[in-house]
Amino acid sequence: MLDLVLIGFIGLLLAMGLKRPFIWVLVYIYIDVVAPQKIGWGLIQALPLSLMAFAAAFCGWLFFDSKQGMRFTFRQGLIVALLVYCGLTTMAAQFQDSAWEKWDWVWKALVFATFLPLTLRTRLRIEAAVLILVLSIGAIIINGGMKTVFGGGGYATLKLLVDENSGLYEGSIISTAAIATIPLIVWLARHGTIFKPDWRVWTFSGALIFSCLLIPIGTSARTGLVCLAVLGVLMLRSVRYRFVYGALAGLVLMAAIPFLPQSYLERMGTITGxxxxxxxxxxxxxxxxxxxxxxxxxxxxxxxxxxxxxxxxxxxxxxxxxxxxxxxxxxxxxxARAYHSSYFELLGEQGWPGLLLWLWLQGLGVWQMERIRWRFSRTAGDQDAADGRKSWQWGLATALQQAQLAYLVGALFVGIAYQPFIFMLVGLQCGLWSYVRRTQGDARKARSGQPAETAQVPSAA
Structure with missing residues (x-):
């Protein structure tokens, strides 16, 4: 019965893509994050869902989507370079069997991260991709949060949607991803147009953020606590009333400590020892x-x-x-102990060239998001600025930068260098960067009297 429900849901989404092919891109994001084929028990496990969704997404873009305004960014080139280099090191890998097994999912994450920005031509598409990413990982987070509340947590014992300890279903990885998702939830609650901000959106967003905070407790992952502390500091840059924010955060922390499990407090105490x-x-x-x-x-x-x-x-x-x-x-x-660090994971597996490529890719993302923040901190070009808020571009750049930095801190202690979640964030950053350069370039041309692009705005989906 569970298999039929999952297959029916995915089939419905694929059918909707016949009218709006961009939906197939969103379907792939959902499948890659949630992995519904691992949730089911029978027929769904035999279906190549990921391959089917990507083939549909790529063919939909290739044959039916407008290429107007499409740009291939430098960071996408870095992803391709990293992909090629990983392929070369895999062919010469010391442990061939396990190396090709890992390559089987790494190349898919890198290829999709390269492809995703090519489809994000409008604000609606960018927001839809962020929304599906948040809701997909939210399905895992809500499940873990509920089990934590009802006493199902503990180090290496919290069972999420599947009984598996790998990918996003591993404790430290989901803790890092949950904390990194919080800025994206806040952005959707403030600037969303698909679900416009109202009390229902804010109630759900608040509950989802609370679930994100519960994941590090339920998994007893020290990485999650470190990421949360870093994210709290990063948010000081973007809040309007910093002292009020700091005071409230301190009060919430002090109020929460008496309710935390003793096993969690003892494990967190090992950070300094x-x-x-x-x-x-x-x-x-x-x-x-x-x-x-x-x-x-x-x-x-x-x-x-x-x-x-x-x-x-x-x-x-x-x-x-x-x-x-x-x-x-x-x-x-x-x-044969794992690296327990993305940086050393890159160094050991791809050597110094691979590590430098990866650091260049990540560092350039932080810099590009800062450029967008700077650019839109000086403008009042949309309705958001009229009521005293920053523009949606500034907000999304801030959220993506905070999510990436939280991930990079978590990556110090967890081997998540190639996780699809972070490369989806990279793809969203590339899409936003390309969109801003294109739209702001046209706006500057219009103000200077030069002929701007006169093509009609393409369909959002």
Missing amino acids: YQSDQSASTRLAVWQWTYDYSKDHPLGGGFDAYRANSFTYNTRVVTGEGNNQQVEFREVTEE
Whole structure:
């Protein structure tokens, strides 16, 4: 029955795309984030949903969509360069079987991130892509938030829509993604035109943000707490009343502490005591091994090169209570431990060239969003500015920048360098950057008396 409902829902969306082919792009976003084929039990698992949706999206764009105003940005070129380089390192990978298995989903994330901006030609399309991304990941977040409230959380025990511990269904990854989603939720609540801001939109948005905050608690992921702290600081740049915001945030934090599970507080306490936490000690040892590995393999060892690691380190263990506490150091040997950091993941698998490409891609996104923020902080070119608010372009650039920076902080401690979620954010950034350059360029031409583009505004979908 569950399979029939999921297949029927996806089939309905695909049928709607016959009239508006852009809907097929949104269907792919939904499938790639939620992975409904993993939720079902029978027939749906045998269907290549992701391939079907991407084929429909690409063919719909190729044959039916207007190419007016389409631009291929420099960042899309960087994604293609990273894709090609990953392909080369995969062919020479140290562990061929697992490397090709990882390549099977990495290339899809990179190709879609390159393709997505080509379809985002209007404000409505950009907003629709953001909305579907938020609602798709929201399906996972709401499920996890409800289970956390009713006592189903805990480190490595929170079960989301599927009984799987990979991708967005892994605790630290969903915690990072949940916090990174908060700025996008706020932007939709303020500037949305598909669901115009009213009390119902704000109520749902508030509940969804609350669920996002519950995910790090339900998963007991320290990464989520760090990302939340960073996002709180970043939001100080964009709020109007900074002191009020800071005071309210402090009061909420103090009020929430008595209600947090003791197991969560104890795990968060290990952030500052890495020597007594084997997980943190392992991370440091893996990072040191990866750096040494890069000296002998500067071009990278291909996907899953971490399987070659083996190291020994000492971890601090405290036994006893009160005055009878004893501290001893135990020797621990580890093998084939994952990187636990996107930066070292890139360094070990793609070497220095791949790491530099990835950092260039991410850094350029932060810079481009800052340029848009600067550009629209000086203008009052839309209805939003008339009532004292910033423009939707400024708001979306701010949200995408905050989401990306929260992700980059979380990426310090989790191997999520190629996750489709972050590359969808990159694709949205590229689409917004291209849209702003095109529309603002036409506006400058019109003001200077030069002939602007006279083509009719293309259909939003």
